[in-house]
Amino acid sequence: MLDGPRLAPLSGRARQLVVILHGYGADGDDLIALGEAWRQALPDAAFVAPDGPEPCDHMPSGRQWFPLDLRNPREYWLGCIGVRAAIDCFLDAELRRLALDDGALGLVGFSQGTMTALHVGLRRKNAPAALVGYSGRLAGPDSLAEVTVRPPVTLIHGGLDDVIPAVDMGVAATALSSAGLAVETHLIPDIGHEIDGRALGFGLAALSRGFQAD
Structure with a gap:
């Protein structure tokens, strides 16, 4: 069973849930900082950043959602x-715990976490309020006919990213748009494989819009 650091809603009652999936070789402690940055603006949101299910093959102090050998x-x-099954199970359990449904779920990923967030979020039984992907790529862009829901998607990428090139954001956006999803993209020209204040702002805006639409 997945687990990781959590932040309770500042209002005292959860009306939304934001789940943040970390990148390869990191863990939930690295990404729960996004919740710290957003919680003042989203006082009704609970935040959780689960650790990946496996120790990272190439960075043993971190975790991975799946191995990356061939890339x-x-x-x-x-x-x-x-x-997918492990993340779905975790999302279902967290939503039940807070007496919420997918319409109150914001799913956020960074790098490998973006790949998994997009894959899982587009195949839920009911649509999340928002999907936000930082510095990632879309796995299986030719397999989107199988998606079950079409939540709004926001993709954010650094123009200087030397881990996952920014062109991958355009590839993902084109494929998702062709599959009928509403996609918003933000290229931040002067940053690399990272999340800065501007990127945080774009993510917060996407979550806020998604939750207001619920």
């Missing part, structure tokens, strides 16, 4: 398929 499209696709 090719098939590995991304099979990895996302393999971890």
Whole structure:
């Protein structure tokens, strides 16, 4: 069972849930800082940043959602398929715990976490309020006919990213738009594989819009 650091809603009662999926070799402690940055503006939101299910193969102090050895499209696709059930189970349990449904869920990812967030979020039984992906890519862009829901998607990427090139954001956006999803993109030209204050602002705006639409 997945687990990780949590932040309770500042208002005292959760009306939304934001789940943040970390990147390869990191863990939930690295990404719960996004919740710290957003919680004043989203006082009714609970935040959780689960740790990936496995120790990271190449960074043993961190975690991974799935192995990254070949770093090719098939590995991304099979990895996302393999971890989907664990993430779905975690999301279902957290929503039940807070007496919420998917319409109150914001799913956020960074890098490998973006791949998994997009894969899982587009295949839920009911649509999340918002999907936000930082510095990531879309696994299986040719397999979007199987998506079950179409939540709003916001993709944010640094123009200087030397881990996952910014062009991957455009590839993902084109595929998602062609599948009928509403996609918003933000390229921040002068940052790399990271999240700065501007990127935080774009993510917060996407979550706020999604929750207001619920």
